[in-house]
Amino acid sequence: MTDAEDLRRRTAELLTAHPPAETGRLEFLRARFDAGLAWVHFPEGLGGLDAPRSLQAVVDAELEAAGAPGNDPGRIGIGLGMAAPTILRFGSDEQKQRLLRPLWTGEEVWCQLFSEPGAGSDLAALATRAVRDGEGDWIVDGQKVWTSSAHLARWAILIARTDPGLPKHRGISYFVCDMTDPGVEVRPLRQITGEAEFNEVFLTGVRIPDAQRLGEVGEGWKVAQTTLMNERVAIGGARIPREGGMIGVAAADWRARPGLRTHDLHQRLLTLWVEAEVARLTGERLRQQLTMGQPGPEGSGMKLAFARLAQEISGWEVEFLAEDGLTYDDWTMRRPDGVDFTGREAGYRYLRAKGNSIEGGTSEVLLNIVAERVLGLPPEPRTDKDVAWKDLPR
Numbered sequence: 001m002t003d004a005e006d007l008r009r010r011t012a013e014l015l016t017a018h019p020p021a022e023t024g025r026l027e028f029l030r031a032r033f034d035a036g037l038a039w040v041h042f043p044e045g046l047g048g049l050d051a052p053r054s055l056q057a058v059v060d061a062e063l064e065a066a067g068a069p070g071n072d073p074g075r076i077g078i079g080l081g082m083a084a085p086t087i088l089r090f091g092s093d094e095q096k097q098r099l100l101r102p103l104w105t106g107e108e109v110w111c112q113l114f115s116e117p118g119a120g121s122d123l124a125a126l127a128t129r130a131v132r133d134g135e136g137d138w139i140v141d142g143q144k145v146w147t148s149s150a151h152l153a154r155w156a157i158l159i160a161r162t163d164p165g166l167p168k169h170r171g172i173s174y175f176v177c178d179m180t181d182p183g184v185e186v187r188p189l190r191q192i193t194g195e196a197e198f199n200e201v202f203l204t205g206v207r208i209p210d211a212q213r214l215g216e217v218g219e220g221w222k223v224a225q226t227t228l229m230n231e232r233v234a235i236g237g238a239r240i241p242r243e244g245g246m247i248g249v250a251a252a253d254w255r256a257r258p259g260l261r262t263h264d265l266h267q268r269l270l271t272l273w274v275e276a277e278v279a280r281l282t283g284e285r286l287r288q289q290l291t292m293g294q295p296g297p298e299g300s301g302m303k304l305a306f307a308r309l310a311q312e313i314s315g316w317e318v319e320f321l322a323e324d325g326l327t328y329d330d331w332t333m334r335r336p337d338g339v340d341f342t343g344r345e346a347g348y349r350y351l352r353a354k355g356n357s358i359e360g361g362t363s364e365v366l367l368n369i370v371a372e373r374v375l376g377l378p379p380e381p382r383t384d385k386d387v388a389w390k391d392l393p394r
Contacts, residue, residue, distance in 0.1 A: 002040070002049050002050070002051035002052075002055070003055075004055060004058045007037070007040065007049075007051065007055055007058045007059050007062075008058060008062060010035060010036070010037060010049075011037060011058075011059050011062040011063060012062070013035075014031060014032060014035045014037060015062075015063075015066050015068070017031070018031045020066055020067050020068045020069060021067070025069040026105060026107070028068060028069055029069065029071055029104075029105040029106070030101070030105055032063075032068075033047045033101050033104055033105060034047075036048050036049040037049075037059045037063075038104045039056065039084075039104070040052075040053070040055050040056050040059060041053035041055075041056065042088065042100075043088075045097075046088070046096055046097075046100050047100060047101065047104055053287075054288065071104060071105055071106045072106055074337070074338040074339075074340075075106060075109065075149075075152075075337045075338055076103070076104075076106045076109055076110070077338070078109075078110045078111055078112055078148060078149060078153075079103040079104075079108070079109065079110035079155075080103070080104070081230055081231060082110075082112060082157065082227045082230050082231045083099075083103060083110045083112075083155070083157050083227075084100060084103055084104070085226060085227075085230045086157065086174075086214060086223060086226050086227045086230070087099055087100060087103075087176075087214065088100070089226055090174070090214040090215045090223050090226070091214055092211075094211070095176070095211075095212075095214070099155070099176070103155075108154040108155055109149055109152045109153045109154060109155075110149070110153055110154075110155050110156065110157065111147050111148060111149045111150045111152075111153035111155075111156045111157075111179070111199075111201075112147065112148070112156065112157050112227070112231075113128075113144040113147060113150075113156045113157065113158040113159070113177060113201055113203075114126075114144070114157075114158075114159055114224070114227075115144060115145055115146045115147075116128060116142065116143060116144055116145060117143060117145055118394065120145075120146070120358075120362070121362045121364065121365050123159075123224075124168040124169045124172070124221060125168055125389075125392070125394075126142075126159060126160070126161060126172070127142060127161065127394075128140065128141070128142025128143070128144065128158075128159075128160045128161065128203065129141055129142060129160060129161050129162075129164070130160035130161065130162050130173060130175065130208070131162075132162070132210075133207070135210075136209070136210060137207045137208060137209050137210065138160075138162075138173075138175065138207070138208045138209075138210065138213070139205055139206070139207060139208075140158070140160055140175070140177070140183075140203050140205075140206040140207075140208055141203055141204060141205060141206075142160065142203050143200065143201070143202050143203070144158075144200070144201040144203070145189070145198075145200050145201075146189070146198050146358075146359065147186075147198060147199045147200070147201050148197055148198055148199075148359075149197070149337075149338075150179065150186045150199035150201050151186050151188065151196075151199055151335050152337065153179045154178070154179055154180065155176055155177065155178060155179060156176070156177040156179055156201075157174070157175075157176065157177075157214075157227060158174070158175045158176070158177040158208075159172050159173070159174050159175075159220045159221075159223075159224050160172070160173060160175065160220075161389065162217060162218060162220075163218055164388070164389045164390040165388050165389075165390060166218070166388060166389065167384075167385060167386055167387060167388060167389065168384065168387075168389045168392065169221045169385075170218060170221065171218055171389060172218070172219075172220035172221045172224070173213060173215070173217050173218060173219070173220040174213065174214045174215050174219075174220035174223040174224060175208050175212055175213050175214065176208075176212040176213075176214065177203075177206065177208055177212070178208075178212075181206055181207065181208075182205075182206070182207075183203060183204045183205045183206040183207070184201065184202075184203060184206055185201070185202040185203075185204070186199050186200075186201055187199060187200045187201075187202070188333070188335055190333055191351075191352075191355070192351045192352075192354060192355075193348055193351045193352050194328075194330070194331040194332065194333060194334075195333065195334045195335070195336055196333060196334070196335050197335070197336050197338065197339060228361065229299055229300075230299075231360050231361075239283070239284070239287065240280060240283075242277065242280065243273070243276075243277075244280075245276070245341070245342065246276075246309070246310055246313045246314065246317075246341055246342065246349065246353075247272060247273055247276035247277075247309075247313055248342070249317070249342050249349075250269060250272070250313050250316060250317050250320075251269070251273065253317060253320060253321065253346075254266075254269055254320070257320075257321075260320055260321070260322060265316070265319070265320050268316055269316060269320075272309065272312060272313050272316060275305075275309060276309055276313070279302070279305045279306065279309060282301075282302065282305070283302055286299065286302055300361065300366040300369040300370055300373075300374075301366075301370050301374065303360055303361065303366060304363055304366045304367065304370065306356065307353075307356035307357040307363055308357070308363075310341070310349075310353040310356045311353045311354065311356060311357065313353075314346065314349040314350040314353040315350060317346045317349065317350070318346050318347065318350045321346050324346075325346045325347065325350075326347060327345060327346075327347055328345065328347040328348065329344070329345055329348070339352060341353075368380065
């Protein structure tokens with residue numbers, strides 16, 4: 001049984017064999033993965049030690065104190081938070097061995113090919129088709145949208161319809177798509193911020209080997225649920241310190257500009273501070289629950305809270321800063337590596353936060369999930385549940 005002392009010993013051995021000051025970043029990350037200290041709750045040989053998830057903090061603290069390099073989770077968050085747990089649960093041994101190590105070290109960036117122009121909130125309505133070429137490869141045609149990091153990605157997690165004669169939640173299969181393959185076209189999708197961290201992805205005759213399928217044929221929706229639940233935890237349940245994140249920026253603005261303070265703004269800031277702290281502590285509890293198994297629908301509630309708070313805090317900040325809140329540093333169209341909610345100006349935060357209630361599941365859909373799966377309320381009537389996808393009006 002691996003305990004905290006054992007992890008400290010293993011971490012010390014890693015640091016002795018690969019001193020951070022003398023070891024290249026990638027070499028160190030690879031050695032950390034091979035030592036089982038990447039994600040300690042993963043199996044041995046896959047970057048872990050079959051240890052309790054809660055002990056990851058022990059390793060992280062030791063490495064941070066030693067000045068060890070990190071794997072830039074902001075850049076590879078889709079791989080870490082969505083692709084990896086799905087591969088671990090549904091992937092073959094060969095897929096796990098091939099994909100997990102470069103995913104964790106950041107050598108290979110991942111993106112998510114789920115949403116489509118006609119299948120966003122109703123993801124199960126997706127129309128991208130995958131047709132089997134005999135008993136071998138799958139030929140994929142369709143369009144995906146709102147794809148973060150597609151311009152950086154080597155791999156994508158992809159769901160496509162393999163049997164249009166079944167109801168929409170069935171007849172879907174889940175694949176790993178090589179973004180460098182012929183027929184994959186990535187186009188920037190400029191956002192209200194002026195940047196294009198999102199993309200459109202067009203798939204035209206893309207050939208995907210059957211060996212790159214995750215789960216059984218036709219059970220892609222089941223596999224996708226693992227991805228979606230982990231995605232919402234990754235978005236809404238990130239670990240931050242007390243008064244960290246966007247509420248920390250707002251509080252710093254308040255302390256630095258006493259001349260802009262009003263009683264009303266003070267009361268609103270206090271309310272937001274308390275709500276942000278409640279959300280932070282709830283996130284801690286959710287992460288403790290994760291040590292017992294797979295994430296449940298509680299992650300949808302956390303993602304809901306994150307989106308609402310981000311929009312309300314950024315709105316408060318723009319109002320508090322008055323004319324300074326309307327400034328914007330650069331509207332040049334860029335294709336960034338990720339989102340920086342705390343390192344940019346208030347105008348950026350205000351605009352970018354508008355997308356939080358859409359990405360990772362719209363707030364309306366998540367409210368239904370919380371109502372039905374957490375509170376046990378009756379589900380909404382769904383007249384299309386047993387109708388073949390090909391017979392649905394579009």
